[in-house]
Amino acid sequence: MAHKIGIIGFGKIAQDQHLPNIKANPDFELVAVASQRGLKPDEAKHAFQDYREMLKEVPEIEAVAICTPPQVRYQIAREALLAGRSVLLEKPPAATLSELYDLKLVADKVGRTVFTTWHAQYNKAVHEAKKALAGWEIKRLLVTWKEDVRHWHPGQEWIWQAGGFGVFDPGINALSIVTCIMPEPVFIQKADLQFPANRDAPIAANIQFSAAHGAADLQAVFDWRQTGPQTWDIEVETVQGLALALREGGTKLEIGGKLMVDEPSEEYAGIYQSFDTLLNERRSDVDDAPFRLVADAFMIGRRVQVEAFED
Amino acid sequence: MAHKIGIIGFGKIAQDQHLPNIKANPDFELVAVASQRGLKPDEAKHAFQDYREMLKEVPEIEAVAICTPPQVRYQIAREALLAGRSVLLEKPPAATLSELYDLKLVADKVGRTVFTTWHAQYNKAVHEAKKALAGWEIKRLLVTWKEDVRHWHPGQEWIWQAGGFGVFDPGINALSIVTCIMPEPVFIQKADLQFPANRDAPIAANIQFSAAHGAADLQAVFDWRQTGPQTWDIEVETVQGLALALREGGTKLEIGGKLMVDEPSEEYAGIYQSFDTLLNERRSDVDDAPFRLVADAFMIGRRVQVEAFED
The missing domain is CATH 3.30.360.10 (Dihydrodipicolinate Reductase; domain 2)
Known part of the structure; x- marks a missing residue:
């Protein structure tokens, strides 16, 4: 069964990379998009302006890809995890190292996957x-x-x-x-x-x-x-x-x-292959090494x- | 049996706090001091200018307290761990977060204790x-x-x-x-x-x-x-x-x-009580939260x- 996924934040990287690579990967099915502008690509059944509504209204969403600017990622990721969803984070994964550290704790506590992607x-x-x-x-x-x-x-x-x-x-x-x-x-x-x-x-x-x-x-x-x-x-x-x-x-x-x-470059194809594996094995992959160096x-x-x- | 300990770096904090608190704690025995100036307090049997010599010449040392400036702590701590010694780190525990992260990996690999102290x-x-x-x-x-x-x-x-x-x-x-x-x-x-x-x-x-x-x-x-x-x-x-x-x-x-x-203030008495427990239980305590906020x-x-x- 394909993982039902939602995208949160639908700017350039989501449109250019996440959307086509989710579409091309049979292990994923895009079911919803949340973006402040309320954009709705043909591939998604549902579209929302508010990600909270998306998490509430579409219970079949298993995971979300967070493609917003980094400043707001922590809050969204935390709420998604607490709502039982796994989370893929664009780079950099949060605004600060302490936020990222906390997301790992939250993910472990709720038994969901968090995945820091370094494309x-x-x-x-x-x-x-x-x-x-x-x-x-x-x-x-x-x-x-x-x-x-x-x-x-x-x-x-x-x-x-x-x-x-x-x-x-x-x-x-x-x-x-x-x-x-x-x-x-x-x-x-x-x-x-x-x-x-x-x-x-x-x-x-x-x-x-x-x-x-x-x-x-x-x-x-x-x-x-x-x-x-x-x-x-x-x-x-x-x-x-x-x-x-x-x-x-x-x-x-x-x-x-x-x-x-x-x-x-096949970067995002590889990212979604890895995300599939992590979801299937119920594991997280939080690599903060590049962020720590910064x-x-x-x-x-x-x-x-x-x-x-x-x- | 008391833990035999060496001090590396013998400036103000080592003299004012580490020395008297090691002396006052029956679970520790100060056996050596390494300082660039070659200072030798009466309490220590051995004194060295080079910490590498101390680690080599005094095999009974089980643990070292590293009280040097933070810039050189990582290198010293890493060598001490690889030489089979447990390590207590003054604050801040290293020059960078990445150094501290690596010390935890090294300590886990060699089965020794690393302890970040926040007095x-x-x-x-x-x-x-x-x-x-x-x-x-x-x-x-x-x-x-x-x-x-x-x-x-x-x-x-x-x-x-x-x-x-x-x-x-x-x-x-x-x-x-x-x-x-x-x-x-x-x-x-x-x-x-x-x-x-x-x-x-x-x-x-x-x-x-x-x-x-x-x-x-x-x-x-x-x-x-x-x-x-x-x-x-x-x-x-x-x-x-x-x-x-x-x-x-x-x-x-x-x-x-x-x-x-x-x-x-009884700060350093508490630090050495905790270090005793960690050494006895062969555990590390690496708390990087304050350093991450900085x-x-x-x-x-x-x-x-x-x-x-x-x-």
């Missing part, structure tokens, strides 16, 4: 990179995540507000790949966070990581001011000489300079003021 | 406040933590550096009481962090919390610029009308305006520049 982890190239690095010692890591915020987030005021994460909004995708593929955990050792004079979130960041073992050179550079070609690269070198690179956001894998994987960077990072940014 | 939680007044609030719904919380940094931290440069926590160094004591006594978790909803123009850590902070239930008024005010009388107060009011106040850092408890508990405040807080601060 960038679901590409085949990332999976193969993880396998290739397993058991090796890392000598060098360089994450380069440079994109044009004007192109990707035109006019989005909330990303520039305190709590909007700034360049860590795309940067957390890179960090979610790092925490996935690295054979040992990395920690924020030092960070420079560059805040435009007129904004409350960073436009760029330089991060230096440490690892438990040895004197590795582990760096990340995030920049939202990149015009022209965009860069989403992760390069890794092991002590033993293996050199590996993930390019184009984790869709391409090179090992020793040779292209090994080059497949179109909080650590803000906590110990040095703030540097840079030129004002106008959208 | 402010160990006063009788705090214990009684927790009991009095259990099961009630909170309407109002006001934390006022105002002290004179010149008096308490004269010339300590590291507290003003990025990662030095600034006013959150005392503030985390207040937060550790809040997470201990509140019947439901609180979350950072909004924070203003006031950075002096010439410093990389906040000198003051205004925090607004949220809770899962209802429209409670939950606030904290931290300020390091308080001359004259110092204030370390936590006032709580329940929906049902119970009014409770912890004063003087959690040593005094008033309920309904009546003084119920007024006992001198990271959340830095992550979603708004930075405001204030007047330069000269020590």
Whole structure:
């Protein structure tokens, strides 16, 4: 029997990714959508403006995918869990780490599934990179995540507000790949966070990581001011000489300079396959490692003021 | 048999609190001290400059109390655990949340105890406040933590550096009481962090919390610029009308305006009683809730520049 699912928050990511991937997966059946604008896609039997009404009026909903902005996710997820529904969370899974921690407690208490999705982890190239690095010692890591915020987030005021994460909004995708593929955990050792004079979130960041073992050179550079070609690269070198690179956001894998994987992104197909498994096995998957690195960077990072940014 | 213990890092807190409380507790025997200056109190048989040597040269050490500055705690704690020793961590337990998370994994893997100590939680007044609030719904919380940094931290440069926590160094004591006594978790909803123009850590902070239930008024005010009388107060009011106040850092408890508990601080005696229990039961106690709130405040807080601060 397919899992009957509702979507809460029906913006761009829900329309572009969640809707088609739920539709394409026979293990799920979309039964309702809740969105403040009351949008109703043809695929859903029911549509609501208020998610509370949806949870009440459509008892057959087993799970909800929460695709709202992060600021309101905790409250919605908590109410859904307490109403006996399992929950899939878009990234980042909540506004703060403490909210996410509490959702796990609530889910365990009511015996439902909570699933933090980090979409960038679901590409085949990332999976193969993880396998290739397993058991090796890392000598060098360089994450380069440079994109044009004007192109990707035109006019989005909330990303520039305190709590909007700034360049860590795309940067957390890179960090979610790092925490996935690295054979040992990395920690924020030092960070420079560059805040435009007129904004409350960073436009760029330089991060230096440490690892438990040895004197590795582990760096990340995030920049939202990149015009022209965009860069989403992760390069890794092991002590033993293996050199590996993930390019184009984790869709391409090179090992020793040779292209090994080059497949179109299937991120959300993988997410819904995993969600099906978790629901069937009545398990949760709460991975807060990427989110923790972001909080650590803000906590110990040095703030540097840079030129004002106008959208 | 008493637990044989070593102290790593022998600054003010180790000398004022750990040393006398280990000495006063028959369940512990101090056998060694490691400090960069090679200090040797009469109570310890052995003294070392290098903690690695201590761990190697004194095999009977069962546990270590790590009292160094937080920046180096992770590396020391990890090596101690891998050398088969249990670990007590002064507050804050590590430089970042990710380091603390990893220590728990390592401790579980090697079957040793790791214990995060939040000394402010160990006063009788705090214990009684927790009991009095259990099961009630909170309407109002006001934390006022105002002290004179010149008096308490004269010339300590590291507290003003990025990662030095600034006013959150005392503030985390207040937060550790809040997470201990509140019947439901609180979350950072909004924070203003006031950075002096010439410093990389906040000198003051205004925090607004949220809770899962209802429209409670939950606030904290931290300020390091308080001359004259110092204030370390936590006032709580329940929906049902119970009014409770912890004063003087959690040593005094008033309920309904009546003084119920007024006992001198016995914080570190309680810490070593708990550590004895954990060691005997081969359990860990890793409470990251206060540390998570600090990271959340830095992550979603708004930075405001204030007047330069000269020590």
